[in-house]
Amino acid sequence: MSFDFPSLLSADGAPVWAAALCTLAIWTFLIRDNPIYRLAEHVMVALAAGWGVGYYYYSYIHPVITEELIGQGRWFYIIPIILGLFLYTRFIPSVSWLARYPMSAYIGYGAGYYLAFNAKPFLSQVTASFVSFSQPAFTGTLNQIVFFICILASLVYFFFTISKERPAMGYASQLGKIVILIALGAHFGNTVLYRYNLFLGRLSYVLGEWMGLLQ
């Protein structure tokens, strides 16, 4: 096992050095907040913002203006462009009220859009909970019974208008709480592993692509 760093002055090696050093700089935050971490953070934010502006211009704004607005004569595009520019009037106090128009349009469209289209995916979740207990295998049937009981118990937990002092409701609510806690535990466990996987990805890069220790 020996180190095999790429050449810092080569076209392929320089980006690897930059990426690895930025990763190490970010990791220094684990000790405490420090200027090296801050530098890497600011470089990342600045690069991302600059890159985004350039990308939007060349892949969307420029072709829409040259091809569609001017080329195909879609002059009505000027209306949303003007509305969009109104957003920047927030920086001029005397006409800042103009910024409310694009926001109104945006919020109105967004609310209507979500009401119109977002219900459909969730309805299939409801119908999917109408399970059949007659499965070919016993384990399948058992799974469906457990699934059915857990759904009912979880729903009972969220009945706030019926007293939980009645024994049936109380026990069902307790079971619902346990089911929800198990689900949250699974979610939490997955989240811990996910964070670790992100770290592993960078560690693999530092050990492999930069230090050349991995085959």
Place this chain on the structure above:
Amino acid sequence: MQKLQAIGRRPIYVLVFLVGIIAFLWPLGLPVSVQPDTLTVYKALDALPAGSLVWFGAEYDVSTKPELDPQVVAVFHHLFQKNLKPVIYGMWLRGPTIVQGLVEPIAEEYGKQYGVDWINLGHKPGTSTNLRLMTSNITEGAAGVDHFGKPLANYPIMRNVTALDKASGFRHVVIAEAGTPGNREYLGIVVKEKAIPMSVATLTMSIAENKPFVVAGDFTGQIPGLRGAAEYEYLVGKAGKGASGTDAQSLAALLVFGLVVLGNIGYLTSPRR
């Protein structure tokens, strides 16, 4: 015993680093078993006729590259092995750029030509509104240009493709997703309205969240996190970063398990409990 409840974060960081380094430098080669969700995705793509278009949603950013990149690489190996034609698009700004960098070497390996066998429409603003536009008019949705700003009309793959629908030849949608916008938008617009089956390459964190959609049949399947990447690499016969990360992930799970147990022993033996 009470000190077990007060282990500082720095010793834990050191342990986490050590476990990762050891697992990468001296891999244990732990076996990978393929889970049904991953296998379903593999079988669905495997059953598609050669030449079918597959829409690939690159819905993630640099922060989730370590988990999703290995999955994307494994899936594209499969797509090109089966002579399927991927069309990449992203509601996330940097998604298509990340995927472009991953796909280029794979396409070269299989002799696939950009614009003929695959294409990248790039990112376009408008999130779900623009995705909806894609289902009726791809040229308008993509502003007439691909990821590089070149006219779509120049590319043979786009000759008979007018919209993200079955009539244009799209047989499956795969998305690599890290949040919103992502699978919910595709589910409502593409799966429910256009009846195109969809598979999801997802983060470990989102496995439990996505499972109800898999059970309900909304998603064909899901490739679950780094482990899912290792499974898919095994299925396509291309060991990559998923497989190499599995050892480290398993050891990390053991470490976390041990720390949770130690913390609880400390709690249970605490006189203040």
